[in-house]
Amino acid sequence: MVTLADLQVRTLGPCTVSSPLAMYVSERETNEYYVGETDRILYDDTVELITARGLPLDELPTFEAGGPRRSIFFDPAATKVGVVTCGGLCPGLNDVIRAIVLELHTHYGVRDVVGFQHGYAGMVEANGHPVVQLTPEYVARINERGGTILGSSRGAQDPVAIVDRLVELDIDILLVIGGDGSMRGAHNIGREIESRGLSIGIVGVPKTIDNDIPHIGQSFGFSTAFAKAAESIKAARVEVEAAVGGVGIVKVMGRHAGFIACYAALANHDADFVLIPEVEFSLDGENGLLPLLARRVSERGSAVIVLAEGAGQDLIPADDRTDASGNAVLGDIAGFLRDQIGKDFANRSQPLTMRYFNPGYAIRSVPADASDSVYCARLAQIAVHAAMSGRTDMVVGRRRHRFVNVPIPFVTSGSHSVSPDGDLWLSVLESTAQPFSMR
Numbered sequence: 001m002v003t004l005a006d007l008q009v010r011t012l013g014p015c016t017v018s019s020p021l022a023m024y025v026s027e028r029e030t031n032e033y034y035v036g037e038t039d040r041i042l043y044d045d046t047v048e049l050i051t052a053r054g055l056p057l058d059e060l061p062t063f064e065a066g067g068p069r070r071s072i073f074f075d076p077a078a079t080k081v082g083v084v085t086c087g088g089l090c091p092g093l094n095d096v097i098r099a100i101v102l103e104l105h106t107h108y109g110v111r112d113v114v115g116f117q118h119g120y121a122g123m124v125e126a127n128g129h130p131v132v133q134l135t136p137e138y139v140a141r142i143n144e145r146g147g148t149i150l151g152s153s154r155g156a157q158d159p160v161a162i163v164d165r166l167v168e169l170d171i172d173i174l175l176v177i178g179g180d181g182s183m184r185g186a187h188n189i190g191r192e193i194e195s196r197g198l199s200i201g202i203v204g205v206p207k208t209i210d211n212d213i214p215h216i217g218q219s220f221g222f223s224t225a226f227a228k229a230a231e232s233i234k235a236a237r238v239e240v241e242a243a244v245g246g247v248g249i250v251k252v253m254g255r256h257a258g259f260i261a262c263y264a265a266l267a268n269h270d271a272d273f274v275l276i277p278e279v280e281f282s283l284d285g286e287n288g289l290l291p292l293l294a295r296r297v298s299e300r301g302s303a304v305i306v307l308a309e310g311a312g313q314d315l316i317p318a319d320d321r322t323d324a325s326g327n328a329v330l331g332d333i334a335g336f337l338r339d340q341i342g343k344d345f346a347n348r349s350q351p352l353t354m355r356y357f358n359p360g361y362a363i364r365s366v367p368a369d370a371s372d373s374v375y376c377a378r379l380a381q382i383a384v385h386a387a388m389s390g391r392t393d394m395v396v397g398r399r400r401h402r403f404v405n406v407p408i409p410f411v412t413s414g415s416h417s418v419s420p421d422g423d424l425w426l427s428v429l430e431s432t433a434q435p436f437s438m439r
């Protein structure tokens, strides 16, 4: 069970430098739209959950508020910041990079900001990527492009070598834009820094189109990504409605979390089945996919299945391989389903026209939409505030509209997934009218 101690953010030391942003915040106090420096944000958000803890108010699990402080740890004129993007792409990476650079330059007066190329791999000198000097001019219009101007990578790197590189370059703060793996890496780097007694801060901006990082609210770029996936569902609907016995399968990303599938399906509100890793399903039997699909097609003329890539892995042979970062390589559930549906409709002598859509990388390589761009910029600002005030081994997030600073070990200790008992999955069931259990 989460405790207040789990949510304490580590700092490098006392804040003795007056912040250039002090004038913006000196008069501000907590109100409906702002959380003051010393206030805390509740982990629980219902009366029952809070009451069940049976704790006095000051012992309840609470988060530190994200945002600028009156005093900071680093002297901006003497501070050098490094930025790195790691793992798979996600809409908004360039927005985050740009906002970090602008916040550091414009508000804090930090002039020395460098970008490491190609993730952790590129930070290690043996792999030979020079750093890029990030100036407001350099990042001026990068937010208009998808991807990351810094490049990214997967694959393990030695934290000792990474800290050696930080020391060699005189970096005071490393800002890591990456997913769960990157944050595990960042924590290891932070521990290496601590063991050497160095005052180098490490702050993360969590990135994942799968939306699978816990405790940070919705991840940036997720909304852009599922909107893009929803376009394929719309196309599938058009195709199958024009066909005889039309069945559309739209496979979307989502290794262990089906958020993209759920939200993209809800955005259209006309998928017939949504299959996600968190909810097992059978092929046969009264509630199995195959008979349900056959019935839906005969009743309505067509059907669309939205399939998360990690769904139904128990139905196909396991693939023991992992990628360079240790992530499991998934079995081909879409291929398996297409094959099974084809055979099943043939056995029933039921006409079938199958259309398969795999938007794949197209949903994560696009630029962020306006809403995500705003979110990226704000998360980046919060990350800079935290880093300049000497906070370390932490990520930024936004829980129920409040920006928060969250210790990395807390976010890497679990993962965020669609709860079969939660209201999101209930909405999906209501939208598709698929049975509560398909087993």
Ligand SMILES: Nc1ncnc2c1ncn2[C@@H]1O[C@H](COP(=O)(O)OP(=O)(O)O)[C@@H](O)[C@H]1O
Binding pocket: 086, 087, 088, 119, 120, 121, 153, 154, 155, 156, 157, 178, 179, 180, 181, 182, 183, 184, 185, 186, 188, 207, 324, 325, 326, 327
């Ligand atoms: N458990 C881990 N410990 C340390 N570093 C890790 C760990 N998992 C991943 N990394 C490193 O973080 C980087 C990105 O990880 P990856 O899993 O590919 O993407 P993401 O951060 O998006 O989840 C890679 O360089 C990888 O080696």
Ligand SMILES: O=P(O)(O)OC[C@H]1O[C@](O)(COP(=O)(O)O)[C@@H](O)[C@@H]1O
Binding pocket: 086, 087, 088, 089, 154, 179, 180, 207, 208, 209, 210, 253, 254, 255, 309, 323, 364
């Ligand atoms: O980029 P790769 O190595 O092809 O991996 C694809 C995977 O990356 C993801 O986009 C998630 O990436 P991260 O782990 O980097 O967040 C998954 O949805 C997808 O399964």
Ligand SMILES: [Mg+2]
Binding pocket: 087, 179, 180, 181
């Ligand atoms: Mg990951």
